[in-house]
Amino acid sequence: MNETASALPFDVARVRADFPILAREVGARPLVYLDNAASSQMPQSVIDRLVRYQTTEHANIHRAVHHLSQVATSEYEAARKTLQRFINAREDREIIFTSGTTDAINLVTHGWGRKFVGAGDEIVLTVLEHHSNIVPWQMLAAEKGATIKVVPIDDAGELRVDAYEALFSDRTRIVALGHVSNALGSVNPVRRMIEVAHARGVPVLLDGAQAVPHLAVDVQALDCDFYAFSGHKMCGPTGIGVLYGRAALLEAMQPFKGGGDMIHTVTFEKTTYNTIPHKFEAGTPPIAAAIGLGAAAEYLSSIGMAAIGAHEHALLRYATERLDELPGVRIVGTARQKAAVLSFVLEGIHPHDVGTLLNEEGVAVRTGHHCAQPLMKRLGVSATSRASFAFYNTLAEVDALVAGIRSVQKVFG
Amino acid sequence: MTADPKALYQEVILDHNRKPRNFGRLAHPSHQAEGLNPLCGDHLHVTLELGADDKVAAIAFDGESCAICKASASMMTSAVKGRSRDDAEALGREFVDMACGRIAAADAARIGRLAVFSGISELPMRVKCAILPWHTLQAAFDAVPTASTEADDDPMHTPIGDA
Numbered sequence: 004m005n006e007t008a009s010a011l012p013f014d015v016a017r018v019r020a021d022f023p024i025l026a027r028e029v030g031a032r033p034l035v036y037l038d039n040a041a042s043s044q045m046p047q048s049v050i051d052r053l054v055r056y057q058t059t060e061h062a063n064i065h066r067a068v069h070h071l072s073q074v075a076t077s078e079y080e081a082a083r084k085t086l087q088r089f090i091n092a093r094e095d096r097e098i099i100f101t102s103g104t105t106d107a108i109n110l111v112t113h114g115w116g117r118k119f120v121g122a123g124d125e126i127v128l129t130v131l132e133h134h135s136n137i138v139p140w141q142m143l144a145a146e147k148g149a150t151i152k153v154v155p156i157d158d159a160g161e162l163r164v165d166a167y168e169a170l171f172s173d174r175t176r177i178v179a180l181g182h183v184s185n186a187l188g189s190v191n192p193v194r195r196m197i198e199v200a201h202a203r204g205v206p207v208l209l210d211g212a213q214a215v216p217h218l219a220v221d222v223q224a225l226d227c228d229f230y231a232f233s234g235h236k237m238c239g240p241t242g243i244g245v246l247y248g249r250a251a252l253l254e255a256m257q258p259f260k261g262g263g264d265m266i267h268t269v270t271f272e273k274t275t276y277n278t279i280p281h282k283f284e285a286g287t288p289p290i291a292a293a294i295g296l297g298a299a300a301e302y303l304s305s306i307g308m309a310a311i312g313a314h315e316h317a318l319l320r321y322a323t324e325r326l327d328e329l330p331g332v333r334i335v336g337t338a339r340q341k342a343a344v345l346s347f348v349l350e351g352i353h354p355h356d357v358g359t360l361l362n363e364e365g366v367a368v369r370t371g372h373h374c375a376q377p378l379m380k381r382l383g384v385s386a387t388s389r390a391s392f393a394f395y396n397t398l399a400e401v402d403a404l405v406a407g408i409r410s411v412q413k414v415f416g
Numbered sequence: 417m418t419a420d421p422k423a424l425y426q427e428v429i430l431d432h433n434r435k436p437r438n439f440g441r442l443a444h445p446s447h448q449a450e451g452l453n454p455l456c457g458d459h460l461h462v463t464l465e466l467g468a469d470d471k472v473a474a475i476a477f478d479g480e481s482c483a484i485c486k487a488s489a490s491m492m493t494s495a496v497k498g499r500s501r502d503d504a505e506a507l508g509r510e511f512v513d514m515a516c517g518r519i520a521a522a523d524a525a526r527i528g529r530l531a532v533f534s535g536i537s538e539l540p541m542r543v544k545c546a547i548l549p550w551h552t553l554q555a556a557f558d559a560v561p562t563a564s565t566e567a568d569d570d571p572m573h574t575p576i577g578d579a
Contacts, residue, residue, distance in 0.1 A: 353482035355456055359542060360425065371456060385457035385480060414425050415483075416434075 013314040018306065019395050021046040032365030035403045040185050040213060040344055040391030041369050042235045045299070049238060052298035056291045063287055065264055079290050082297030083280070089300040090230060091221040092247050099246040099253070099283045100293050104212040105135040107231035107246035108179070110283060111208055112139040114256035115229075120176050122148035127170050127178040127205075129154040129162055130381050133185050134374040136210045140179060154180070156381065160187040160336040167196060171203050178207045182214035182230075186373040186389065187336025188319075188344025190214075197226050206252065212236055212244075216393070217315055217342045219308035222247050234292065239299035243292035246283075253279045260285040311394040315343045318392045322401045329405065331412060335387050346373075346387040349408065352415050354386040360414060361388075364407040424535040425483070428491075433483040438493035440476045450562045451479070451552030453544055458485045462493075462552045472496050472504055477552075482545050484536065489549035491530055501557055508550040515546045 019025050024044050027034050036044065056078065062071035064079050080095070087095040101107040120126065126140050130153050144151050152170045155163050162180075178200045183190050197207045206228035214220055216237040222230050229252070234243040248256075258265055258276055262285035267275040276282045303311065322345050326332050331350040349357055358370035369389045372379045379385060390404055442448075445463035452459045460479030467473040475497055477489045492511075496504040503526070510524040517537030521527055536546045544565035555563035 355482040355542065355545065356425070356484065359539060376454075379457075415430065 013310055013394070015314065015395065015397050019397075021048065021302075022395055023047060023050075025395060029365045029367070030363065035364075035366040035400045035407075037390040037392065037396065037400065037404060038367045038369050039216070039393040039396075040236070040389065042241070043216060043238050043393050044395070045238055045240070046302050048302050049240070049295050049298045053240065053291050053295045056294050061291070064290055065281070075290055078294050079288070082293045085297040085300050086245055089220075089304065090215070090245075090247055091223050093223065094250060096279050097247055097250050097253065099248065099280045100288050101231075101244045101246050101283075102242055102289070103233040103235070103244035104210060104231045105139075107229075107244055108136055108208070108210065109139045110246050110259045111179075111229050111231075111248075111256075112143045113259040114283065115252065116140075116143040116177070117146070118255075118257050120144075120147050120149050123174055124149040124176045125152055125170075125172060125174045126150070127152045127154065127167070127175060127180075127200075129167075129180045129191070130156050130377055131160070131162065131181055131184040131187065131189060131191070132179075132375065132377070133181065133210065133212070134376070135212075136179055136181060136208075137377065149176070153377075156189075156378075159338050160184065160189045160382075161338045162189070162191050162196070164192060164195060164199075168199055171199075171205070175200075175203065175205050178205055179210070180207070181210040181212075182220070183211075183217065183342045183344075184336070184338075184375075184378075185213045185344070186375040186378055186387070187338065187346055188213075188341040188391075189336060189338035190218075190340035190342050192340075193227070194225060201226065213342065213344070216303070216311075217308075218312050228252055234296040234299060237296075237299055238302060239296035240289075240292040242289045243296045245296075250279065253283070256283075258282055258285070262286045306394065312342075314394050315392050315396075318396055318398065318401060319343060319345060321398055322390065322392070322404065325401060325405045326408070329408060332408060335382060335384065343392045344389060345391070346389045348384060348387050349412065352411060354388045356415075357388045357408075357411050360411045361404075361407045364403065364410060366404055366407045368404070424533075424539070426532060428529070428532050429483065429487040432487035432490040436477075436486055436490040438476045438490065438497070440478055442474055442476050447556040447559065449552050449555035449560060451548045451555070452562060452564050453548055453566050454564065455566050456482070456545065458482060458545055458548055460485065460489055460549060460552060462489075462549065462556050464553075464556060466501060469500075470502075471498060471500050477549065481548075482542075484533075484542055484545040485548055488533060488546045489552075491532075492549045492553060495528070495530060496553065505554065505557065508554055511550050512547050515543050 022044050060074045062075045064076040083098045084095045086098050154167045200207045208229035209227045211230050211232040215232040230247040235241040265277050265282050265285040333348050335346040354370035371386045442463040446466045448463040458481035462477045464475040465473045475493045507526045513519045515536050521531035521534040533546050548565050551563040551565050
């Protein structure tokens with residue numbers, strides 16, 4: 004697809020036809036799926052790719068000389084190259100397949116952190132982080148006697164870059180932050196924050212779980228050192244994700260999991276490790292899921308990340324306007340740069356009651372703390388309701404959400 | 417029975433949510449406990465006075481929670497006031513069995529008005545909201561400071577970092 008084509012109006016009806024699950028009903032109502040930040044749906048092309056692999060190509064990889072093993076190995080490695088192109092990594096060996104974002108971040112805290120972080124060192128996180136980008140660092144800090152510094156936000160949900168700069172010291176070892184906030188949708192000024200860290204010689208990990216499905220990610224342009232994301236939030240399967248790391252950093256890291264495939268030679272006296280990326284992919288990986296993730300990246304690319312982003316911004320703008328008009332509704336998170344997420348609270352009605360009653364209208368939203376309890380505490384709420392959009396959502400579905408909210412308010416009088 | 421959340425959010429539950437009975441704290445309780453579901457954020461505090469006759473002479477609750485949890489707590493306080501501890505505990509077991517779908521409301525001898533919560537068994541994610549007050553009451557009786565209906569399947573209780 005060339006530039007002109009991807010700028011054409013988005014044919015959402017045609018896109019929806021690619022997703023069989025969107026045709027189903029919940030109760031007697033059409034499904035209105037607005038929980039894409041938790042997990043997105045899968046297009047037929049990815050489902051077909053999984054079936055084709057399992058039907059005609061499956062064997063274990065990197066092992067046998069027989070035909071199927073060679074086919075499976077070559078398709079698995081082709082998926083790695085697809086992911087490399089998708090985020091514009093320099094080399095395919097910088098793409099490590101993991102089970103997801105959580106696993107990718109744990110790989111960094113174990114492989115890099117346990118080797119390079121020591122007593123008295125400092126780790127910089129932000130108050131916006133998902134628990135998966137907090138807890139692994141806390142476990143590392145507890146083991147090593149390191150401390151965690153937290154970048155604050157303003158009331159709109161934007162990171163305070165001035166306060167961020169003041170957090171650095173000569174003990175700062177790494178910065179880890181989300182590219183896009185899962186709870187509020189804030190798009191963080193990561194390019195600038197990476198420059199600040201690099202000026203002090205500090206590497207930066209970006210949690211890209213909520214960014215990769217919504218905007219074109221170029222790890223070279225971002226100049227990040229690690230980038231973690233999940234397959235199932237970008238129309239791929241669960242159980243697969245990616246850690247991108249600069250080759251030099253990955254080579255300096257110690258292995259995380261030991262086992263088959265990650266070694267060169269094993270004796271009881273001494274084991275030597277395989278080269279990257281295999282050093283970090285111990286055991287038989289989820290081969291079908293990796294190949295499916297490659298197909299998902301190809302699908303998103305065929306639609307175009309620019310077109311996806313434009314459509315989702317139109318949805319977000321419309322939904323924000325509609326919810327702003329409703330009495331008794333407060334939008335939580337009003338950063339200037341946002342992606343596809345609309346968190347809100349209804350006056351006097353707990354989010355769990357909202358979620359249960361919206362479900363009755365066929366509308367699927369997430370309610371709760373969104374695995375971001377420190378952020379909820381900072382915002383002074385115990386939980387929110389969150390509508391999160393994908394490129395296959397429609398303005399009519401935003402209207403269904405608004406009608407659902409009205410109906411919840413009516414039940415509560 | 418089919419899942420019908422709107423049938424669950426009926427007037428009696430909404431009324432107890434709007435105007436919870438026995439809302440507050442006793443100044444000098446003989447028993448008290450904190451109930452907390454960290455995953456959904458529900459938390460409440462139950463204080464009660466057990467008389468010399470082993471009957472619940474006074475009971476109050478406060479806290480912040482969803483409508484299901486608050487109405488359940490409100491109706492619980494009304495239901496157990498004046499009951500003996502044994503009777504209140506037996507009612508609590510019946511309520512939990514009904515909410516979890518193990519017994520029908522019709523087979524629960526003590527349940528009475530609390531049968532309005534029978535539909536919760538069709539909403540597995542919300543069962544813990546309805547039963548948290550009863551777990552908290554039991555914890556208060558047993559002099560256990562905190563209760564959670566999420567703790568049973570939560571193996572990770574050791575705090576990491578500074579709380």
